[in-house]
Amino acid sequence: MSETTTVTEPIVVEEGETRPGFAGQNVPRKEDKRLVQGEGVFFDDVKRHNMGYVHFVRSPYAHAKIRSVDVSKALEHPGVFGTMTGDEVALLTDPFFQISSPPGAHLKDFCLAVGKARFVGEPVAAVVASTREIARDASELVEVDYEPLPVISDAREALGEDAPVLHDDAGTNLTWEGVYEWGDLDQAFAEADRVVKISELHFDRFNSTPLECNGALVEFNRGTGQWTIITNNQFPGFAAIMMGPAMRVGLDKLRFVTQDIGGGFGNKITSHPQLVACCLLARKLKRPVQWTEWRTDFHLSMSHGNERWFQDTEVAVKEDGTLLGFRTTALDDAGAWLRYEPLGGVIWAQVTPGMYRWRHIRLDFKQVVTNKAPVSPNRGYSRMQHLWFTERIIDIVAHELGLDPVEVRKRNYIKAEEMPYETPNGCIYDSGDYSKMLDVALDLIGYDELDTKRVDAESRGKLLGLGIGSTLDSGTNNFGQSRLINPELQFSGNNEVATVKLDIFGEIVVTLGTTPQGQSHETTASQVVADILGCSIDDVNVRAGHDSYWNSHAGFSGTYASQFAVTGLGAVKGATDMLAGEMRKLASVVLGCAPEDIELADGQARMKANPEAALPFMALGAIINANNAGLPEDLDVTLNCRYVYRPPFDPPDVERKYGNLTLTYAAQIHVAVVEIDPETGVYEVVDYAAVDDCGKRINPQVVEGQVMGATAQALGAATHETFTYDEDGNLLTPNFYDYHVPHALDMPPIATGNIESPSPFTSMGTKGMGEGGGAGIHAVCAALQDALSSRGKPVVYDSCNPYHRVWELLSDPEASRQRVSVEAG
């Protein structure tokens, strides 16, 4: 394990330079040259002759019967090529496959609303025209006769006896529920000296709002029956298995193509309904169609993060702050459709105990549908909600029992010497030293001078507080966990693919199965390849983007869930090791020695004992590809190697809900310092430290960049970002005016630190990372609670605390205190 608190300057790699050990260095990014010149290719940059522009007609009602849809006036509008309605879709497609067991399994989800609209912004019809503007105009001529229905805009009302039911096919709004219990709760509460009860906590609804919205250019080849979908969907493997059966076609009929993607953060996983609509339109209208989602449409309808209520929580604690266990009910608001859900109902369990050693845990998970936009993965998906909850427990317990939050954490953190650590539900935390990370973070923030800073703030009329967020970024999913949601599902494990070949002129070409959105895959992959083949970074050509025709993808290919450093680079390493073996074998045949006598270095295959006897890569490539007469018949060398990385997983035990749900567990400890103006509730994050441990870092600068970016997103979510609905189901924050994301001036100074605890379970000691920013939400909540403690000890109960909420806590602390009580055990 090594420790650094600064990121070194990028090293200068001279053109054509070869040197050992690119992995671990700040190699400049291969992606940058095109992107800083505006020469990236994002989906909306691609044009086709005679393409039509798609505009969706969206429901203005949160819940309404659709009596009729009349497109005749739109069709008469000059420049309009055609339309599509829910009635057509119901004939042409089958409902999307549902991940859920019943009753969620019974939902009938189509790409356009059929019979009923269930949230404001739901696509009801589509219009295609010769320009974006005409498509938009004509969509206003589509006449939809709605019959408004009662609305559920609060998950807590979804289970009421008189609550309107969103989906008659399910017969209830409770679409999935599961009881998770491990350890012995009775024993834990019997042993407890104190029981801390928290009636309700709320994790707010927001998402990462990637700057590029969703979209696609879709072409249909009538001769072959194949669609080419140029899109920014970040998980084409998932989109394909959703789209193929719905469209009644085999998956090879769906070619997904991507080059550059303008941010994803999970929010671009569930665009499959819109992609199906585009496919149907391209086939119907016999022309390419192009759909670019408007920002307002993205906010209204796409991929909100899971909103979650934690109710009736009880925590068993010893007098000294030792945590024994907890029980709670998690009420999860899925929005109107289960587009990736109810996977959120199990994903949280990857980090069941957080970073802590408590062994007795019960969580009743209930997921309901409401008249809001459907949720789907958002950076930190489902673990962020749960970890916010466990961190709130730590700070509320410390607060109520008069204990130091730093001490409570250190007392209860899983210890470095206990790694690998098996959690109560069978997850294997691979490595880490959480206490040490906390020390580094506190050192970065100047914890020793906290009292002085507090006094200084008071002298300026401000309340200062410090808060800690300890989170895990569990990466490389074992998809077997889906069976805890639905035992009928036939998913388990994970995989990713890379191909590496040596071409005729000695060119090394790497193809990935992933769909990066800024994660620097071209750069980090080339670092791994160059190290193995003994060549320069410039010699490695990593194809930009993803194309399912490249045949370098598998069922779980994509870029999501913190895994590239394990799965993607694992595949790259596997394929490159294969290629290196073939190159040695070929060189040994040509040079007349054993393969073991050959080394790869300086862009050559040469004899170790006699470096003069060398074949440049170009010679090897030429021999196999163009000059192969006379080679031994049994020489099994193609110089074109495909490797599927498959992490070591077993399917989890469905009965006990037990097993290792992810391969790696990167850790983050963030510390925030806030200053509040007690007169107004306005506050500022004045200081911030983020310490990350994702095992071996292939490119530290890339890791630090994602830590900083995730932190900014967390600060936005903690302070301002929220998808707020009124009681009629109208979204009140449908654009960047009302939905305030951090701008440059909003950013506090951020000190970053790092510890490297290599994973013992991965081929290079790496861990997936990128989603750890949830730590910032917890850190800000805890800092606010600390700062406010002298003002009636209010309890921070929501993940999002805009100034007005802080003002409420200041002006009526007792209202928040009603939520918490402490009883003798």
Add this chain to the structure above:
Amino acid sequence: MEGNGAHRAVETSKTITVGVNGTTYEREVESRRLLVHLIRDDLDLTGTHVGCDTGNCGACSVILNGTLVKSCMLLAVQADGAEIETVEGLAEEEQLSSLQQAFSDHHALQCGYCTPGMLMSATALLRENSSPSDEEISKAIQGNICRCTGYWNIVKAIKAASGQEVSE
């Protein structure tokens, strides 16, 4: 519904001339066409991006007659006769400008979607202020949203491009 598309186009469109990165273009555009769509769709200069529909995100920032503007907030016809600079004009013969190079050196971009707008805002800043402070840089890019980097590396890159020392 009277008329047809061609008739409407003649009635409501206008021929304009714009200079972009030193090249003069003449195009017939619909009166309501946004400048950003002229640049992206008609001139095929796709480095300028669209990230919102309310003028908040700055991905479409370009320099028009020397002034930084958001090209989604102007109609194309308003740019008639103007000289426009876009991201495609920053590098000279494939040689990155010092600003572009600084963005790469300091890892000031991840997905690269906001980058063209950031670069144009930074270009406009550095013309007015050759040695800006962190605060001045943050203020100059406050109209540009980045969702990947957390901004600090962008601030560093702009500062470095101005020739100032940058702490790591």
